Amino acid sequence: MKFLVDAHLPPSLCAVLARRNHDATHTLDLPAKNATKDNILNHISVAEQRVVISKDADFFYSHLVLGRPWKLVLVKTGNMSKRELCSLFERHLPEIEAALERYTLVEIDRIAVTPILTPKPPAGAI
Numbered sequence: 001m002k003f004l005v006d007a008h009l010p011p012s013l014c015a016v017l018a019r020r021n022h023d024a025t026h027t028l029d030l031p032a033k034n035a036t037k038d039n040i041l042n043h044i045s046v047a048e049q050r051v052v053i054s055k056d057a058d059f060f061y062s063h064l065v066l067g068r069p070w071k072l073v074l075v076k077t078g079n080m081s082k083r084e085l086c087s088l089f090e091r092h093l094p095e096i097e098a099a100l101e102r103y104t105l106v107e108i109d110r111i112a113v114t115p116i117l118t119p120k121p122p123a124g125a126i
Contacts, residue, residue, distance in 0.1 A: 045069035
């Protein structure tokens with residue numbers, strides 16, 4: 001899988017994902033770095049089929065209304081250290097991967113991974 005880690009999360013999260021053979025990019029790797037606008041991140045997500053990992057609720061609403069980003073992992077842990085966050089992702093990454101195979105929106109908190117939204121079927125498919 002390919003991931004795009006938002007500015008509110010540590011770049012070390014990319015290393016956790018890379019250890020599991022995922023392609024992970026942090027906003028710091030982009031030309032505008034952490035100042036990259038959400039609409040640009042959404043464009044990259046759709047164009048490259050990257051899962052955005054963010055704490056930003058704006059991505060949640062954008063995904064619900066516009067279907068952008070392509071897929072989203074919404075981090076709802078509150079404040080925690082970088083080490084704790086990376087450890088949380090390491091523990092739950094198999095669950096996150098499995099959920100993203102079927103769902104377009106997944107939430108992770110301090111306790112669990114919760115799949116939220118499946119893609120809508122194409123018009124006329126029902």
